[in-house]
Amino acid sequence: MNTIGRPWKMGTLEIKNSLVRSATDEGLSTKDGAPTQKLINAIVELARGGVGLIIAGTAYISREGRWGNTGTGMHHDRLIKPLSQLCRAVHNAGGILAAPFKEGSLLKYALQIKEKVNCPVISVEGWRNPLEITKALKKIDAVSMSRPFIREPDLANRWLGGDLSPALCISCNKCLDLTLKSGLGCIFHKHKKDGHS
Numbered sequence: 001m002n003t004i005g006r007p008w009k010m011g012t013l014e015i016k017n018s019l020v021r022s023a024t025d026e027g028l029s030t031k032d033g034a035p036t037q038k039l040i041n042a043i044v045e046l047a048r049g050g051v052g053l054i055i056a057g058t059a060y061i062s063r064e065g066r067w068g069n070t071g072t073g074m075h076h077d078r079l080i081k082p083l084s085q086l087c088r089a090v091h092n093a094g095g096i097l098a099a100p101f102k103e104g105s106l107l108k109y110a111l112q113i114k115e116k117v118n119c120p121v122i123s124v125e126g127w128r129n130p131l132e133i134t135k136a137l138k139k140i141d142a143v144s145m146s147r148p149f150i151r152e153p154d155l156a157n158r159w160l161g162g163d164l165s166p167a168l169c170i171s172c173n174k175c176l177d178l179t180l181k182s183g184l185g186c187i188f189h190k191h192k193k194d195g196h197s
Protein backbone atom coordinates (compact mmCIF):
# COMPACT_ATOMS: atom_id res chain seq x y z
CA MET A 1 0.00 0.00 0.00
CA ASN A 2 1.12 3.56 -0.71
CA THR A 3 2.41 4.77 2.71
CA ILE A 4 0.56 8.05 2.25
CA GLY A 5 -2.68 6.05 2.56
CA ARG A 6 -1.63 4.50 5.89
CA PRO A 7 -4.10 5.22 8.71
CA TRP A 8 -2.80 6.43 12.08
CA LYS A 9 -4.29 7.26 15.46
CA MET A 10 -4.62 10.47 17.40
CA GLY A 11 -5.77 9.19 20.80
CA THR A 12 -8.71 6.96 19.98
CA LEU A 13 -9.48 8.79 16.74
CA GLU A 14 -8.40 6.99 13.58
CA ILE A 15 -7.20 9.26 10.76
CA LYS A 16 -7.65 7.58 7.37
CA ASN A 17 -4.35 8.72 5.75
CA SER A 18 -1.16 10.57 6.62
CA LEU A 19 -1.93 13.87 4.89
CA VAL A 20 -3.00 16.76 7.10
CA ARG A 21 -4.08 20.26 6.08
CA SER A 22 -2.11 22.72 8.27
CA ALA A 23 -3.79 25.51 10.17
CA THR A 24 -4.77 28.00 7.46
CA ASP A 25 -6.76 31.14 8.10
CA GLU A 26 -9.19 31.18 5.20
CA GLY A 27 -10.30 34.79 5.72
CA LEU A 28 -13.86 33.64 5.10
CA SER A 29 -15.56 34.36 8.41
CA THR A 30 -17.69 37.45 9.04
CA LYS A 31 -16.29 40.49 10.88
CA ASP A 32 -18.10 39.04 13.86
CA GLY A 33 -16.11 35.78 13.62
CA ALA A 34 -18.89 33.53 12.28
CA PRO A 35 -17.99 31.03 9.52
CA THR A 36 -19.65 31.90 6.20
CA GLN A 37 -21.13 29.51 3.63
CA LYS A 38 -18.01 30.18 1.52
CA LEU A 39 -15.84 28.85 4.35
CA ILE A 40 -18.05 25.77 4.71
CA ASN A 41 -17.82 25.19 0.91
CA ALA A 42 -14.02 25.51 0.96
CA ILE A 43 -13.59 23.07 3.88
CA VAL A 44 -16.09 20.59 2.41
CA GLU A 45 -14.19 20.72 -0.90
CA LEU A 46 -11.01 19.81 0.99
CA ALA A 47 -12.72 16.98 2.89
CA ARG A 48 -14.07 15.57 -0.40
CA GLY A 49 -10.55 15.91 -1.81
CA GLY A 50 -9.46 13.12 0.53
CA VAL A 51 -7.21 14.80 3.12
CA GLY A 52 -7.13 12.77 6.37
CA LEU A 53 -7.33 15.62 8.89
CA ILE A 54 -8.09 19.32 8.51
CA ILE A 55 -6.63 21.72 11.07
CA ALA A 56 -8.83 24.80 11.21
CA GLY A 57 -7.32 28.28 10.78
CA THR A 58 -6.22 29.73 14.12
CA ALA A 59 -9.43 30.74 15.82
CA TYR A 60 -9.57 33.53 18.39
CA ILE A 61 -11.18 33.14 21.78
CA SER A 62 -11.09 36.85 22.57
CA ARG A 63 -11.42 39.82 20.17
CA GLU A 64 -7.88 40.95 21.12
CA GLY A 65 -6.41 37.73 19.72
CA ARG A 66 -7.95 38.31 16.30
CA TRP A 67 -5.73 38.14 13.16
CA GLY A 68 -7.09 40.27 10.28
CA ASN A 69 -10.79 41.07 9.89
CA THR A 70 -12.08 37.72 8.88
CA GLY A 71 -10.69 35.05 11.20
CA THR A 72 -13.05 32.61 12.91
CA GLY A 73 -14.10 33.40 16.47
CA MET A 74 -15.03 31.21 19.41
CA HIS A 75 -15.60 34.10 21.79
CA HIS A 76 -19.41 34.12 22.01
CA ASP A 77 -22.28 31.63 22.42
CA ARG A 78 -23.94 32.97 19.26
CA LEU A 79 -21.10 31.38 17.26
CA ILE A 80 -21.95 27.87 18.47
CA LYS A 81 -24.68 27.37 15.86
CA PRO A 82 -22.64 28.38 12.76
CA LEU A 83 -19.59 26.47 14.08
CA SER A 84 -21.78 23.37 14.55
CA GLN A 85 -23.03 23.76 10.95
CA LEU A 86 -19.43 23.83 9.76
CA CYS A 87 -18.53 20.69 11.76
CA ARG A 88 -21.63 18.83 10.54
CA ALA A 89 -20.90 19.69 6.89
CA VAL A 90 -17.29 18.45 7.19
CA HIS A 91 -18.41 15.26 8.93
CA ASN A 92 -21.02 14.59 6.20
CA ALA A 93 -18.27 15.01 3.58
CA GLY A 94 -16.22 12.30 5.34
CA GLY A 95 -13.65 14.68 6.85
CA ILE A 96 -12.28 15.36 10.33
CA LEU A 97 -11.81 18.96 11.45
CA ALA A 98 -9.54 19.76 14.42
CA ALA A 99 -8.70 22.90 16.36
CA PRO A 100 -5.25 24.28 15.52
CA PHE A 101 -2.16 23.33 17.49
CA LYS A 102 1.52 24.13 17.05
CA GLU A 103 3.55 21.47 15.28
CA GLY A 104 7.30 20.99 15.01
CA SER A 105 8.40 22.70 11.82
CA LEU A 106 11.54 20.77 10.93
CA LEU A 107 11.70 17.07 10.19
CA LYS A 108 14.88 16.72 12.31
CA TYR A 109 13.11 18.33 15.26
CA ALA A 110 10.05 16.12 14.69
CA LEU A 111 12.23 13.02 14.73
CA GLN A 112 13.85 14.07 18.02
CA ILE A 113 10.39 14.46 19.52
CA LYS A 114 9.25 11.11 18.16
CA GLU A 115 12.23 9.42 19.84
CA LYS A 116 11.39 10.97 23.20
CA VAL A 117 7.62 10.93 23.41
CA ASN A 118 5.02 8.35 22.72
CA CYS A 119 2.60 10.46 20.71
CA PRO A 120 1.87 11.03 17.03
CA VAL A 121 4.33 13.35 15.26
CA ILE A 122 3.34 15.51 12.30
CA SER A 123 5.87 17.55 10.34
CA VAL A 124 4.86 20.79 8.62
CA GLU A 125 6.33 23.20 6.04
CA GLY A 126 7.59 22.79 2.56
CA TRP A 127 6.28 19.29 1.78
CA ARG A 128 5.66 19.10 -1.95
CA ASN A 129 7.03 15.79 -3.19
CA PRO A 130 5.12 12.59 -2.39
CA LEU A 131 8.28 10.47 -2.75
CA GLU A 132 10.03 12.53 -0.04
CA ILE A 133 6.86 12.35 2.06
CA THR A 134 6.82 8.55 1.71
CA LYS A 135 10.43 8.43 2.97
CA ALA A 136 9.60 10.65 5.96
CA LEU A 137 6.58 8.51 6.81
CA LYS A 138 8.94 5.65 7.73
CA LYS A 139 9.70 7.68 10.87
CA ILE A 140 6.76 9.98 11.57
CA ASP A 141 2.97 9.58 11.44
CA ALA A 142 1.85 12.30 9.07
CA VAL A 143 2.87 15.41 7.15
CA SER A 144 0.93 18.61 7.13
CA MET A 145 0.58 21.12 4.29
CA SER A 146 -1.16 24.43 3.77
CA ARG A 147 -0.38 26.08 0.43
CA PRO A 148 -0.44 22.87 -1.67
CA PHE A 149 -4.05 22.31 -0.52
CA ILE A 150 -4.94 25.90 -1.42
CA ARG A 151 -3.85 25.31 -5.00
CA GLU A 152 -5.11 21.69 -5.14
CA PRO A 153 -7.89 20.91 -2.64
CA ASP A 154 -8.04 17.37 -4.12
CA LEU A 155 -4.28 16.75 -3.76
CA ALA A 156 -4.76 13.82 -1.34
CA ASN A 157 -7.03 11.96 -3.78
CA ARG A 158 -4.57 12.67 -6.61
CA TRP A 159 -1.62 11.14 -4.75
CA LEU A 160 -3.67 8.29 -3.29
CA GLY A 161 -4.94 7.58 -6.80
CA GLY A 162 -1.36 6.99 -7.97
CA ASP A 163 -0.48 10.33 -9.68
CA LEU A 164 2.71 11.00 -7.71
CA SER A 165 3.83 14.17 -9.46
CA PRO A 166 4.73 16.90 -6.91
CA ALA A 167 2.22 19.44 -5.66
CA LEU A 168 1.62 22.25 -8.17
CA CYS A 169 2.05 24.99 -5.54
CA ILE A 170 5.12 27.11 -6.35
CA SER A 171 5.35 28.63 -2.82
CA CYS A 172 5.04 32.16 -4.23
CA ASN A 173 3.04 33.29 -1.14
CA LYS A 174 0.62 35.36 -3.24
CA CYS A 175 -2.23 33.52 -1.48
CA LEU A 176 -1.40 35.36 1.76
CA ASP A 177 -2.44 38.74 0.29
CA LEU A 178 -5.26 37.18 -1.67
CA THR A 179 -6.69 35.55 1.44
CA LEU A 180 -6.58 38.79 3.42
CA LYS A 181 -8.25 40.69 0.56
CA SER A 182 -10.89 38.30 -0.71
CA GLY A 183 -10.70 34.97 1.10
CA LEU A 184 -8.82 31.72 0.53
CA GLY A 185 -7.55 31.34 -3.02
CA CYS A 186 -4.58 30.73 -5.27
CA ILE A 187 -3.45 33.03 -8.10
CA PHE A 188 -3.76 30.06 -10.46
CA HIS A 189 -7.47 29.58 -9.70
CA LYS A 190 -10.21 30.93 -11.90
CA HIS A 191 -13.03 32.60 -10.00
CA LYS A 192 -15.52 30.08 -8.58
CA LYS A 193 -19.12 31.20 -8.24
CA ASP A 194 -20.08 29.47 -5.01
CA GLY A 195 -16.74 28.59 -3.43
CA HIS A 196 -13.50 30.35 -2.73
CA SER A 197 -11.74 32.14 -5.60
Ligand SMILES: Cc1cc2nc3c(=O)[nH]c(=O)nc-3n(C[C@H](O)[C@H](O)[C@H](O)COP(=O)(O)O)c2cc1C
Pocket (backbone or CB within 6 Å): 022, 023, 024, 025, 026, 056, 057, 058, 100, 124, 125, 126, 127, 144, 145, 146, 147, 148, 175, 176, 179
Ligand atom coordinates in the same frame (compact mmCIF):
# COMPACT_ATOMS: atom_id res chain seq x y z
C1 LIG B 1 -3.09 31.68 3.68
C2 LIG B 1 -2.39 31.05 4.87
C3 LIG B 1 -2.97 31.16 6.13
C4 LIG B 1 -2.34 30.59 7.26
N1 LIG B 1 -2.96 30.67 8.48
C5 LIG B 1 -2.38 30.08 9.57
C6 LIG B 1 -3.03 30.12 10.85
O1 LIG B 1 -4.13 30.64 10.99
N2 LIG B 1 -2.39 29.55 11.90
C7 LIG B 1 -1.15 28.92 11.77
O2 LIG B 1 -0.61 28.42 12.78
N3 LIG B 1 -0.53 28.87 10.56
C8 LIG B 1 -1.11 29.41 9.46
N4 LIG B 1 -0.48 29.34 8.24
C9 LIG B 1 0.81 28.62 8.11
C10 LIG B 1 0.58 27.21 7.59
O3 LIG B 1 -0.18 26.42 8.51
C11 LIG B 1 1.92 26.45 7.30
O4 LIG B 1 2.62 26.27 8.52
C12 LIG B 1 2.84 27.17 6.32
O5 LIG B 1 2.08 27.67 5.22
C13 LIG B 1 3.95 26.23 5.79
O6 LIG B 1 3.41 25.07 5.22
P1 LIG B 1 3.33 24.88 3.60
O7 LIG B 1 4.73 24.96 3.07
O8 LIG B 1 2.74 23.48 3.44
O9 LIG B 1 2.42 25.95 3.06
C14 LIG B 1 -1.09 29.90 7.10
C15 LIG B 1 -0.53 29.80 5.81
C16 LIG B 1 -1.15 30.35 4.71
C17 LIG B 1 -0.52 30.22 3.34
Ligand code: SF4
Pocket (backbone or CB within 6 Å): 147, 148, 150, 151, 168, 169, 170, 171, 172, 173, 174, 175, 176, 185, 186, 187, 188
Ligand atom coordinates in the same frame (compact mmCIF):
# COMPACT_ATOMS: atom_id res chain seq x y z
S1 SF4 C 1 -0.70 31.52 -4.54
FE1 SF4 C 1 1.36 30.62 -4.79
S2 SF4 C 1 1.90 29.85 -2.73
FE2 SF4 C 1 -0.30 30.24 -2.73
S3 SF4 C 1 -1.23 28.27 -3.25
FE3 SF4 C 1 -1.02 29.40 -5.16
S4 SF4 C 1 0.98 28.73 -5.99
FE4 SF4 C 1 0.94 28.14 -3.82
